[in-house]
Amino acid sequence: VNTNPIGPPEKIHRILENCLKRRVYEKYPDYNQAMTRRLIAEFYGVDEANLILSNGAAEAINLVIIAAKPRRIVVAEPSYGEYESIVGVLNIRYEYVLMKIREERFLLDLGELRSFCEEDTLIVITNPNNPTGSYVDRGEIIDFGRECGAKILLDEAYIELCDKCPIHVGDASENIIVVRTLTKWLAIPGLRIGFIHTVDHGLLNRIDLLRQPWNINSLAECLVEELFLDKRDLLEFIEASRKYIYSERRRVRDLLKRIGLRVFESDTNILLIENPYSQMIIRELLRRGVAVRDCSSFKGLGPSYFRIGVKRRDENDLLIKYLSEEIRYR
Ligand SMILES: Cc1ncc(COP(=O)(O)O)c(C=O)c1O
Known part of the structure; x- marks a missing residue:
């Protein structure tokens, strides 16, 4: 989600x-x-x-x-x-x-x-x-x-x-x-x-x-x-959320790029990724208990695209670890 x-x-x-x-x-x-x-x-x-x-x-x-x-x-x-x-x-x-x-x-x-x-x-x-x-x-x-x-x-x-x-x-x-x-x-x-x-x-x-x-x-x-x-408390919560998402998104994006994935620039808490092995990657991640969004059904995209959410740092690190292992085997 x-x-x-x-x-x-x-x-x-x-x-x-x-x-x-x-x-x-x-x-x-x-x-x-x-x-x-x-x-x-x-x-x-x-x-x-x-x-x-x-x-x-x-x-x-x-x-x-x-x-x-x-x-x-x-x-x-x-x-x-x-x-x-x-x-x-x-x-x-x-x-x-x-x-x-x-x-x-x-x-x-x-x-x-x-x-x-x-x-x-x-x-x-x-x-x-x-x-x-x-x-x-x-x-x-x-x-x-x-x-x-x-x-x-x-x-x-x-x-x-x-x-x-x-x-x-x-x-x-x-x-x-x-x-x-x-x-x-x-x-x-x-x-x-x-x-x-x-x-x-x-x-x-x-x-x-x-x-x-x-x-x-x-x-x-x-x-x-x-x-x-x-109201002030909610505005502060939005501010803190934006700061966290901004820095975590950039960190995750950079790490994913480093392992060879194509990652699109995002301004919010989602990242779109393209890779020729996406379908295999999606299946393998699911087998390991991680669900990413297959973007095959989106207009203008296709089976090589999938979407991830920017999560908490430990969850992101686990996803990056799994992804780097998948990429290494391809
Ligand atoms: C762009 C967009 N609009 C609307 C919704 C639906 O949001 P809600 O859960 O508030 O109905 C979503 C949910 O994923 C969404 O991505």
């Missing part, structure tokens, strides 16, 4: 224990998400009226696509596969543009997306991107969005773990819909907390009608209501 290697913060466990003691699961969560929405909006510096909480980014993505009802979606690939999965069911045309590799970095050419700027289109950009780890300046995407006639879904699931990325959500024009999640940076994939931000209130109202009435469960609600009271 690609979550924050230094998460979840210690106090999450304590808060959840307290929530359980209060037996919050015996009541329905707030249908209107009033308190949770206010606290999260405050943390990210946006108006709570522009925000709806979702059951992770996954639900957010589905809701945006269903509510926006585009004729086609255009995805900057290689990227997260769920966008394509849902359009198949909804009878929406799926198209994509491929990022280009320059100096061992995947680059998104926003100019290439310009020809898709039509009203009936939803353009999807994951930033920082999964599985490449690459980040495009957020300001450039926002500027591109202002001049583009299409709707733009900006999936920023990994942004808190990227040292050069802004945390704030705002500044976006009507056609930009931002999806965020607490899953990655707080390392709580099991609690399912994400959100959608847009100033398009017509779209937001449709999303509100489409979402499950109690899509944030009472345990997740209870956590947010306690955790987000201390």
Whole structure:
């Protein structure tokens, strides 16, 4: 799982224990998400009226696509596969543009997306991107969005773990819909907390009608209501996470390059690797109890690519050891 290697913060466990003691699961969560929405909006510096909480980014993505009802979606690939999965069911045309590799970095050419700027289109950009780890300046995407006639879904699931990325959500024009999640940076994939931000209130109202009435469960609600009271503490946690990931990613990248692997430049907690023996390496690692992500199914990649997460130092060292042994035998 690609979550924050230094998460979840210690106090999450304590808060959840307290929530359980209060037996919050015996009541329905707030249908209107009033308190949770206010606290999260405050943390990210946006108006709570522009925000709806979702059951992770996954639900957010589905809701945006269903509510926006585009004729086609255009995805900057290689990227997260769920966008394509849902359009198949909804009878929406799926198209994509491929990022280009320059100096061992995947680059998104926003100019290439310009020809898709039509009203009936939803353009999807994951930033920082999964599985490449690459980040495009957020300001450039926002500027591109202002001049583009299409709707733009900006999936920023990994942004808190990227040292050069802004945390704030705002500044976006009507056609930009931002999806965020607490899953990655707080390392709580099991609690399912994400959100959608847009100033398009017509779209937001449709999303509100489409979402499950109690899509944030009472345990997740209870956590947010306690955790987000201390904004400074959370910002410090993000800062510490970014610092750790930055230095550990560079250390792991350098060591992997030294053993002969092609490693792409990343700005977040994932690293994409290419090697002609990847399929054999993936199988051998699995046999030894280490799961890396086979990237065969990603557009523009293939069987020679796999993705690893930046983990704790001892886990990274073990993976590097196994990888160097595999490479030595080839
Ligand atoms: C780019 C991207 N968006 C969204 C998600 C889904 O996140 P969540 O667990 O918050 O639903 C993931 C999970 O891997 C992801 O990589």
